[in-house]
Amino acid sequence: MRPRIYGLENEYGLIFAPNGRVYLPMEKILGYIFEGLIPNSWPSNAFLTNGARLYQDTGCHPEYSTPECDNITDLVAYDKAGERLLEQCLPAAEERLKEEGLIGSIHIFKNNTDSMGNTYGCHENYLMRRDLDFWRITEQLIPFFVTRQIYTGAGKALKVSGKTHYFISQRAQHIHEKTSSSTTSSRSIINTRDEPHADAEKYRRLHIIVGDSNMSELTTYLKVGTTAVVLSMIEDGFTIPKIELEDPVKAIREISKDPSLRKKVKLEDGRELTAIEIQYEYVEKAHEYLDLVGADPVVLDILERWEGLLGRLSEDPMQLSREIDWVIKKEMMDSYMERKGCGWDDPRVQLIDLQYHDVNKTRGLYYLLLKEKMLDRIVSDDDILMAMTVPPQTTRAKVRGDFIKFAREKNRSYTVDWTYLKLNGYWEETILCMDPFVSTNKKVEELILSSSYLRIFR
Amino acid sequence: MAQEKKREKKKEPGKKDGEASPAPRIAEKGKKIKEDLDKLVDKIDDVLEENAEEFVKNYVQKGGE
Numbered sequence: 118m119r120p121r122i123y124g125l126e127n128e129y130g131l132i133f134a135p136n137g138r139v140y141l142p143m144e145k146i147l148g149y150i151f152e153g154l155i156p157n158s159w160p161s162n163a164f165l166t167n168g169a170r171l172y173q174d175t176g177c178h179p180e181y182s183t184p185e186c187d188n189i190t191d192l193v194a195y196d197k198a199g200e201r202l203l204e205q206c207l208p209a210a211e212e213r214l215k216e217e218g219l220i221g222s223i224h225i226f227k228n229n230t231d232s233m234g235n236t237y238g239c240h241e242n243y244l245m246r247r248d249l250d251f252w253r254i255t256e257q258l259i260p261f262f263v264t265r266q267i268y269t270g271a272g273k274a275l276k277v278s279g280k281t282h283y284f285i286s287q288r289a290q291h292i293h294e295k296t297s298s299s300t301t302s303s304r305s306i307i308n309t310r311d312e313p314h315a316d317a318e319k320y321r322r323l324h325i326i327v328g329d330s331n332m333s334e335l336t337t338y339l340k341v342g343t344t345a346v347v348l349s350m351i352e353d354g355f356t357i358p359k360i361e362l363e364d365p366v367k368a369i370r371e372i373s374k375d376p377s378l379r380k381k382v383k384l385e386d387g388r389e390l391t392a393i394e395i396q397y398e399y400v401e402k403a404h405e406y407l408d409l410v411g412a413d414p415v416v417l418d419i420l421e422r423w424e425g426l427l428g429r430l431s432e433d434p435m436q437l438s439r440e441i442d443w444v445i446k447k448e449m450m451d452s453y454m455e456r457k458g459c460g461w462d463d464p465r466v467q468l469i470d471l472q473y474h475d476v477n478k479t480r481g482l483y484y485l486l487l488k489e490k491m492l493d494r495i496v497s498d499d500d501i502l503m504a505m506t507v508p509p510q511t512t513r514a515k516v517r518g519d520f521i522k523f524a525r526e527k528n529r530s531y532t533v534d535w536t537y538l539k540l541n542g543y544w545e546e547t548i549l550c551m552d553p554f555v556s557t558n559k560k561v562e563e564l565i566l567s568s569s570y571l572r573i574f575r
Numbered sequence: 576m577a578q579e580k581k582r583e584k585k586k587e588p589g590k591k592d593g594e595a596s597p598a599p600r601i602a603e604k605g606k607k608i609k610e611d612l613d614k615l616v617d618k619i620d621d622v623l624e625e626n627a628e629e630f631v632k633n634y635v636q637k638g639g640e
Contacts, residue, residue, distance in 0.1 A: 175639050231634050232635060235636050238640045465623060467627065471631060472622070489618070
């Protein structure tokens with residue numbers, strides 16, 4: 118399988134829970150959080166030494182974009198690093214509020230919905246070749262995105278016409294179109310935003326906004342990993358005949374509403390298949406494809422897990438309670454209800470549904486299960502710790518990370534974006550980095566070298 | 576196979592009170608799971624925010640992307 122650049126963006130939910138009742142604008146809290154990450158100013162958009170970007174998004178959400186990664190394991194570590202970076206800012210931000218007489222706690226949630234039905238996203242980005250028929254590829258991708266929620270969903274208890282149901286995916290109920298260019302008004306399965314942050318003649322971006330934010334490392338790993346395999350095989354012409362769904366938007370909602378995974382959805386050719394059966398079609402084609410083109414150990418691991426989990430999902434989905442977010446959370450909520458003799462409408466059960474996603478390690482229920490060794494992992498705490506400050510070593514993110522580290526050490530102001538770097542002031546040359554696969558840059562190396570040379574002889 | 580036979584043999588004396596032989600083991604396992612579950616639920620209660628209803632109700636965000 119050919120190399121590819123991947124990136125994940127997460128919009129986090131943010132709330133201040135005051136001990137007294139004082140309304141506080143979220144902008145202010147967000148400002149205090151960012152102070153902990155980027156000293157000296159109130160930046161609403163900043164790149165970090167790990168190559169990632171942190172900024173204030175639509176609706177006053179803190180948003181973290183991973184740096185460019187060229188393998189899925191790295192991506193999981195950098196996604197988790199985003200949670201840790203935000204968490205580490207909380208004590209100082211709470212202290213700042215206390216100085217103003219506001220005592221309480223700030224909570225950051227990595228989920229996709231609030232209690233009013235507002236939604237915010239987790240966006241996946243896959244760099245893809247420009248010279249392919251994008252629309253033909255999306256036709257093949259849509260049934261995959263509609264059905265992959267059975268192992269990528271984050272789960273959500275929702276009241277529908279007076280009765281609470283457990284839905285597999287948080288995002289599925291907010292999807293209204295097959296394809297669209299909008300990310301806020303008419304959310305779609307495939308978004309057509311095309312900013313490759315690279316040579317636009319060679320590349321375009323596949324921007325996916327249909328997925329949930331994931332807490333489980335394995336869920337993120339499988340979400341991006343299986344998508345990467347499917348995208349590659351379709352790009353290379355390994356397509357599945359007659360897989361198109363009659364009504365993908367209806368199907369994504371129907372599948373989401375059935376945790377037993379038995380719901381059949383209609384295909385254009387009249388067949389009715391379950392999500393598991395549709396996923397099997399993709400996994401079989403992926404086998405055929407990877408047997409031919411070959412794959413690295415990570416991709417082979419993804420293929421093996423993908424196939425294995427489809428088998429277990431068809432036996433009993435609850436077997437995935439160490440790996441897949443919606444199952445992990447459902448099992449916890451089921452256990453709680455059983456022990457307490459309460460139902461889905463109990464406020465404590467609804468709180469579990471939310472607090473599973475709290476990024477704070479002492480409060481978050483995902484982290485409680487992790488501490489109890491009840492969950493499987495893909496990366497280690499050390500990997501995540503390293504990913505908080507050190508950029509991926511094999512992509513453009515390394516150049517950016519090294520540059521930012523240098524500028525900060527020299528206390529120099531700088532302007533950085535995905536494709537360029539600039540030191541502000543006397544040395545104002547803009548350094549372009551258009552190729553995300555290239556992890557070295559002569560100009561940046563010279564800059565760092567010349568500066569240490571000057572220091573020796575000063 | 577051989578192992579199974581051995582186990583059956585061993586269990587024979589216990590069969591006197593008319594109990595099916597694997598039952599105590601299942602019950603034991605069930606008890607263990609139940610204990611673990613009790614412990615977990617206690618731990619969840621320890622970290623759950625006070626006043627669950629108000630907390631959930633106040634969790635309102637502006638819509639994002």
